Amino acid sequence: MSELRFEDVSVRYGRHTAVDAVSLTVPPGTVVGLVGESGSGKSTLARATVGLVEPTSGTITLGGAPLPRRGRRPLQMVFQDPYSSLDPRMSIGSSIAEAMPRDETTATRQGRREEVRRLLELVHLGSTSPDARPGKLSGGQRQRVALARALAGRPDVIIADEITSALDVSIQGAVLNLVRELQQELGLSMLFISHNLAVVRYVASRVAVMRAGRIVEEGTTATVLGQPEHPYTRELLDAVPGRNPR
Amino acid sequence: MSAPTSRARAWRGVLTTPLGATAAVLLALVLAVAVLGPVLWTQSADAVDTGNILGAPSGEHWAGTDNLGRDIVARVLVAGRLSILLAFAAIGIAIGVGLLLGSAPFLLGNGRAARLVSAGVNVAVAFPGLLLALFFAVVFGVGATGAVLAIGLAGAPTFARLTQTLVAGLAGREYVAAARVAGVGRLRILVRHVLPNLREPLVVNATIGAGSSLLAFAGLSFLGLGVQSPSYDWGRLLYDGVGSLYVNPAAALAPGLAVLVAGLAFNLFGEAVAKGLGVTELTGPRVRRPATKAAPEPDEQRDHSEGRPSADVVLEVRDLKVSFAGRDGQLRPVRGVSFSVHRGEALGVVGESGSGKSLTALAVTRLLGDDATVEAERLRLLGQDLLAEATPAQRRLLGTSLAMVFQDPMSSFNPTRRIGRQLAEVGTEHQGMTRAEAMARAVDRLDAVRVSDAADRVRQYPHEFSGGMRQRAMIGMGLMGSPSLIVADEPTTALDVTVQQQVLDLLSAIRDADDLALVLISHDVTVVGEVCDRVLVMYAGRIVEDLATADLATAAQHPYTRALVAAVPDMATDVSEPLATIPGRPVGPADTPAGCAYADRCPLADVRCRSEEPPLERTAAGGRVACWHPGGEPDVVLAGPDLRRVER
Ligand SMILES: Nc1ncnc2c1ncn2[C@@H]1O[C@H](COP(=O)(O)OP(=O)(O)OP(=O)(O)O)[C@@H](O)[C@H]1O
Ligand code: SF4
Ligand SMILES: [Mg+2]
Numbered sequence: 001m002s003e004l005r006f007e008d009v010s011v012r013y014g015r016h017t018a019v020d021a022v023s024l025t026v027p028p029g030t031v032v033g034l035v036g037e038s039g040s041g042k043s044t045l046a047r048a049t050v051g052l053v054e055p056t057s058g059t060i061t062l063g064g065a066p067l068p069r070r071g072r073r074p075l076q077m078v079f080q081d082p083y084s085s086l087d088p089r090m091s092i093g094s095s096i097a098e099a100m101p102r103d104e105t106t107a108t109r110q111g112r113r114e115e116v117r118r119l120l121e122l123v124h125l126g127s128t129s130p131d132a133r134p135g136k137l138s139g140g141q142r143q144r145v146a147l148a149r150a151l152a153g154r155p156d157v158i159i160a161d162e163i164t165s166a167l168d169v170s171i172q173g174a175v176l177n178l179v180r181e182l183q184q185e186l187g188l189s190m191l192f193i194s195h196n197l198a199v200v201r202y203v204a205s206r207v208a209v210m211r212a213g214r215i216v217e218e219g220t221t222a223t224v225l226g227q228p229e230h231p232y233t234r235e236l237l238d239a240v241p242g243r244n245p246r
Numbered sequence: 247m248s249a250p251t252s253r254a255r256a257w258r259g260v261l262t263t264p265l266g267a268t269a270a271v272l273l274a275l276v277l278a279v280a281v282l283g284p285v286l287w288t289q290s291a292d293a294v295d296t297g298n299i300l301g302a303p304s305g306e307h308w309a310g311t312d313n314l315g316r317d318i319v320a321r322v323l324v325a326g327r328l329s330i331l332l333a334f335a336a337i338g339i340a341i342g343v344g345l346l347l348g349s350a351p352f353l354l355g356n357g358r359a360a361r362l363v364s365a366g367v368n369v370a371v372a373f374p375g376l377l378l379a380l381f382f383a384v385v386f387g388v389g390a391t392g393a394v395l396a397i398g399l400a401g402a403p404t405f406a407r408l409t410q411t412l413v414a415g416l417a418g419r420e421y422v423a424a425a426r427v428a429g430v431g432r433l434r435i436l437v438r439h440v441l442p443n444l445r446e447p448l449v450v451n452a453t454i455g456a457g458s459s460l461l462a463f464a465g466l467s468f469l470g471l472g473v474q475s476p477s478y479d480w481g482r483l484l485y486d487g488v489g490s491l492y493v494n495p496a497a498a499l500a501p502g503l504a505v506l507v508a509g510l511a512f513n514l515f516g517e518a519v520a521k522g523l524g525v526t527e528l529t530g531p532r533v534r535r536p537a538t539k540a541a542p543e544p545d546e547q548r549d550h551s552e553g554r555p556s557a558d559v560v561l562e563v564r565d566l567k568v569s570f571a572g573r574d575g576q577l578r579p580v581r582g583v584s585f586s587v588h589r590g591e592a593l594g595v596v597g598e599s600g601s602g603k604s605l606t607a608l609a610v611t612r613l614l615g616d617d618a619t620v621e622a623e624r625l626r627l628l629g630q631d632l633l634a635e636a637t638p639a640q641r642r643l644l645g646t647s648l649a650m651v652f653q654d655p656m657s658s659f660n661p662t663r664r665i666g667r668q669l670a671e672v673g674t675e676h677q678g679m680t681r682a683e684a685m686a687r688a689v690d691r692l693d694a695v696r697v698s699d700a701a702d703r704v705r706q707y708p709h710e711f712s713g714g715m716r717q718r719a720m721i722g723m724g725l726m727g728s729p730s731l732i733v734a735d736e737p738t739t740a741l742d743v744t745v746q747q748q749v750l751d752l753l754s755a756i757r758d759a760d761d762l763a764l765v766l767i768s769h770d771v772t773v774v775g776e777v778c779d780r781v782l783v784m785y786a787g788r789i790v791e792d793l794a795t796a797d798l799a800t801a802a803q804h805p806y807t808r809a810l811v812a813a814v815p816d817m818a819t820d821v822s823e824p825l826a827t828i829p830g831r832p833v834g835p836a837d838t839p840a841g842c843a844y845a846d847r848c849p850l851a852d853v854r855c856r857s858e859e860p861p862l863e864r865t866a867a868g869g870r871v872a873c874w875h876p877g878g879e880p881d882v883v884l885a886g887p888d889l890r891r892v893e894r
Contacts, residue, residue: 037745039712050427077427087421087439095421098430098438138831139599149424168598168769170832173813173825180824202815202825225817239747240817 002063003028004049004075004157004189009058010213011044018044020213021058026157029187031179033204033221035197035236041213042193046159049191050077062156076150080162082142086134092145093130096120099152119148123178140171144178151182157189164199172199179203197240201225209233260519269514276508280330283323291320302494309496312486321483322500329479330508332394333460337452339398340459344405345441352413352440353432364410370403379462383471390479393472397462401455408451409444416440450520457512464505480505560731560763561587561610564624568605570617572836579835580605581787584862587731592757592764594774594795596810597784598832603767606784607735610765611650628730645676649724651717653736659708665692665719666704672726687726695722695752714745718752725756732756735767750777771798771810783807786833786843789862793869803865803876805848842874850875 004026011019019041026032034042047053049060051067060067062074076099079085086095093116100106106115116130123144134142143163150158160179164172180203182188194200200207201221208218209230217230228234260266295315303310309318347367351360370378382396416422417440425435460480466472467481468488475482480501487498568580580602587593595603608614610625612632625632630643659668666688673684685704692700695718697711708716717737724732734753738746754777757764768774774781775795783791783804791804802808812826819825830847833839842860845851855874862872 052423052426075427077424079424085421085424087425089442090438098425146424169771169810169814170598170828173815173827176815177824177827198815198817198819201817202819202821237817 033200036210076155266518272511340401343402347406348409454516594778646727
């Protein structure tokens with residue numbers, strides 16, 4: 001496990017600066033929550049991390065070394081919408097196997113099958129057939145398949161972008177429980193992006209608050225959400241539904 | 247619903263339409279001639295009869311004979327195979343090259359080389375196909391090979407562009423992004439995730455393309471640039487026939503007719519397939535015409551909500567049912583819903599996805615499509631019966647006293663028209679305002695929903711508004727009239743927290759100011775709890791609990807309500823404990839059980855629960871609940887959620 005570090009990272013689309021000189025660290029074995037309103041640059045930062053967009057300037061390092069530009073990255077990402085992030089024509093087993101690095105365990109068909117089983121077991125889908133198509137699964141089950149696929153890449157860090165916001169509340173809890181469990185059991189590091197403060201508070205030990213492309217506040221969850229320094233953080237906290245019931 | 251079966255259904259559907267069936271029969275005939283023609287008629291096609299050169303049509307030779315006295319009809323039938331094979335070869339080349347060029351930008355990673363390729367393709371597409379073919383024919387030399395290459399390459403740009411467009415669309419899908427993040431190579435992604443999705447559009451276009459290349463071939467051979475004798479295809483026969491046009495016109499007409507029929511067969515079949523596969527995407531209630539059935543005359547029952555005078559009742563719904571004709575019989579996603587909303591009241595509706603919240607709202611606002619059947623004992627807005635045939639007066643009532651706000655404000659506005667116009671339309675259509683009056687009202691209403699610089703903003707298009715602003719404009723549109731009821735279906739789900747709060751505040755403010763009734767649908771209990779006085783909890787098309795929002799956290803009676811509340815983390819949730827979850831999945835309209843629909847997931851379920859459906863009954867607290875064991879053992883419901891139970 002190694003540390004994910006953003007130093008002065010900026011991403012510009014034309015003249016618009018989506019991410020503005022962000023410096024942030026995800027220490028090994030911790031879940032760092034990234035909160036902020038939509039359009040604040042959270043998803044762009046995530047996409048830059050996994051190489052879906054190029055940072056305009058700044059560096060992203062993992063364990064001190066820059067991220068490899070080609071080939072398999074030591075980072076994996078889980079997307080918001082479990083209905084569009086799995087190929088509907090592919091069995092969940094092949095989707096998971098596709099993300100595995102090639103080595104002794106996964107060299108043979110048998111090895112890959114066993115690894116798929118192990119991963120499905122890990123996300124509590126042990127009784128689901130690897131041959132099932134995503135169409136047959138519920139949203140929560142799909143999101144767990146997406147997590148299994150991310151784990152298949154044996155990443156050092158997982159980027160989770162709004163992974164519960166497309167889910168019904170009844171299954172959102174199960175996915176959050178799983179995230180915590182995986183973090184505790186596997187010592188996983190994670191950048192957990194969400195606009196829902198209550199959700200972030202539940203899974204993350206550190207929180208960074210992003211606004212208009214900049215990180216305006218960062219610290220332990222208890223401090224940031226308990227004694228917010230920045231007025232914007234306070235504004236976010238005031239906006240949490242259920243804080244001011246009628 | 248899995249993809250393959252629905253696709254198979256769609257293909258079967260193609261063959262059962264009149265157009266599809268005709269095209270299929272025609273195509274089968276043409277292909278049969280291509281396969282059998284040379285076997286059956288080569289002998290008579292090659293039989294030279296010097297005594298009957300350029301003979302006119304007769305009983306023996308239906309279309310006469312050629313300059314060696316050979317039978318024209320036999321030659322046309324034999325030429326079918328070569329003509330069609332050449333067309334196939336050409337279309338094969340077109341597809342192959344097209345696929346290669348079309349997917350090149352994706353493989354090249356959208357860099358400069360990629361841009362060059364796509365620019366080249368765009369130029370080539372704009373070039374007239376036949377001209378390209380002529381050019382290539384000169385380059386590759388006169389003959390069948392040259393012609394195949396020419397027509398194939400001339401067709402390639404069209405396929406390249408088609409591929410490019412489709413690939414670009416698919417490349418934006420998240421599962422493609424996910425595969426890239428997983429380190430899968432671009433070629434592999436193309437082969438595994440992208441190309442399989444191109445199958446249908448390619449098949450359709452190849453079929454239509456085969457027809458066109460058949461024509462193009464006939465054209466080239468006709469110009470003497472295609473097949474050379476002694477081989478012959480339809481174009482060559484046409485060429486020879488035209489030479490003797492004044493002696494025997496049938497010699498030219500017969501191959502011409504063959505080209506026409508074969509070309510038509512391919513084209514029609516392609517069109518039929520395109521139509522058949524396209525049609526299946528058009529489902530769901532879109533048509534804004536209500537379909538209601540007359541219900542029995544309502545009896546004079548007392549309104550059962552809080553015993554208020556019924557003059558205050560804005561909306562009254564009793565025993566509302568919505569059903570659809572499904573493939574295996576009738577589906578009823580809404581199974582008897584009764585509630586009423588009073589002036590100044592905010593009513594929340596919560597429940598999991600598929601519980602029938604939206605359908606209930608759409609039935610009440612009469613926005614359901616023709617495929618839905620709406621039945622109710624009573625459905626009244628401001629005392630007006632909504633079940634009766636829609637009169638102009640009733641349409642006006644619906645247009646002005648009821649406003650509906652949807653989840654996605656982008657899809658509720660027409661993207662090509664200015665916001666102001668769309669708002670003003672409500673005024674001119676339903677309230678008989680002049681255009682100027684309506685526009686002034688639109689500005690005023692946008693102002694009321696706190697869109698800044700409303701006077702300028704009315705001239706903007708929907709995409710120039712942010713998500714939150716669009717949603718406010720949508721509410722403003724509802725306020726163009728003087729509505730008595732606003733129905734908002736997940737109005738804040740697509741918005742982020744800060745904007746969500748503003749929209750919720752706005753809805754509350756409007757309700758307080760104008761004494762409106764508000765129905766707010768959401769899957770988030772906390773959102774509803776913030777705005778509403780009363781909540782209806784829906785499960786599998788029924789109301790399972792109706793209670794004051796103040797009681798949600800502490801005094802909910804139904805196990806489902808309590809589980810919903812416990813499943814959402816809030817800012818006070820104990821982070822050292824796992825979150826409560828609801829095991830299993832909601833039941834759908836196709837598998838609603840006999841007893842309580844929640845029984846399979848309920849920790850309190852017993853034998854009675856599984857056999858008898860609990861009725862919705864009044865509670866001591868003034869609410870309603872449908873459960874045989876209301877309020878029983880909350881600890882069991884909330885304690886120790888075991889993840890493993892979720893997946894079953
Ligand atoms: N046109 C239709 N034909 C057949 N069934 C339909 C149709 N429209 C909706 N349904 C079914 O009716 C049920 C209720 O749908 P509805 O849209 O009301 O759910 P909902 O509670 O609004 O869910 P969500 O929270 O996902 O918006 C679902 O099972 C759905 O599949
Ligand atoms: S009726 Fe029975 S199964 Fe249904 S919710 Fe009540 S206790 Fe549970
Ligand atoms: Mg809905």
